[in-house]
């Protein structure tokens with residue numbers, strides 16, 4: 044696929060303008076109106092093609108129009124009960140998805156609750172913990188993002204705009220440590236010695252907060268201390284899960300077993316996966332009409348996991364991630380006053396630019412030249428292509444990124 048500078052016509056402009064007229068302001072980044080996709084490329088309604096370096100925010104781990112997924116979608120076109128009340132009635136798709144999730148998680152995690160989104164996956168992780176521990180404070184980290192529903196939002200600390208005027212549950216914030224020598228790395232020990240809490244919750248690689256990668260010692264400390272005080276450790280794998288970091292789950296890079304995890308995005312649905320100890324195990328304690336009820340999304344999500352296994356995309360993510368990191372470090376060397384802090388875990392990578400304004404300009408320039416990037420934190424750009432990307436396609440994207448960076452003055 045050749046990527047050329049894009050030309051937007053009145054077709055995409057009309058859709059963008061009408062959307063802005065009728066739809067509440069969300070987090071729209073640039074005027075991309077998606078029509079279709081193929082492999083690691085996306086086509087807009089004006090027939091421009093883009094190389095996708097953000098995977099719809101880590102939601103398209105096997106890219107677009109994969110033949111196995113197309114087959115699944117075809118099978119469902121004649122089903123007239125494709126969306127059911129999934130926690131009131133049974134379906135084979137929910138059973139298979141739950142069984143698969145239990146197979147790809149550590150053996151202490153034995154029960155699955157399905158929902159619609161990442162926020163719901165985390166909201167229900169929080170509810171599982173509260174059900175057992177009672178309404179105490181929950182602990183999360185500076186820079187965390189766990190979603191925007193009110194419960195999950197309490198424990199989100201990535202940007203003030205996400206929180207203004209919204210009420211909160213009782214919470215305590217600890218420092219998210221990216222270095223083993225962070226002076227606050229042992230704070231959790233003092234805290235849990237003094238206070239009873241309902242849970243500790245964290246990402247392994249902070250997503251919206253700026254692609255900050257947790258230090259090994261920090262995560263080990265959280266696991267050891269929560270175990271010592273019988274507090275559930277919840278790991279948010281909404282963005283980092285399903286093979287992205289070179290393992291099924293990012294926490295596997297840290298050799299720990301959480302008590303509860305939340306997954307979504309690439310899974311197509313939300314999932315809270317829990318140990319027996321935190322399974323509420325009481326009819327009506329948690330439920331949802333559409334949770335576990337979108338049979339197409341369930342079948343697509345399941346097939347996507349099978350494709351990742353069949354095509355060995357987890358080891359590929361690890362290998363390609365190393366290659367991209369070396370290319371990002373080259374940019375850092377060539378442009379030492381423009382590009383900083385190249386970092387990554389598997390295919391979850393980022394660089395920092397000088398400021399928010401410059402980051403946004405680079406993102407916009409890359410878009411105009413057919414590369415889809417996405418910012419995070421205050422001045423970072425994340426590089427999270429589909430797991431199927433090859434090195435030639437990586438080079439194509441890095442060329443466009445570099446030319447956007449070069450124009451910074």
Ligand SMILES: Cc1ncc(COP(=O)(O)O)c(C=O)c1O
Pocket residue numbers: 100160161162163165188189190191246250251279280281282283307308
């Ligand atoms: C780590 C993390 N948790 C939770 C969420 C919320 O997911 P959703 O937007 O599907 O509600 C996100 C979304 O970006 C996320 O990155």
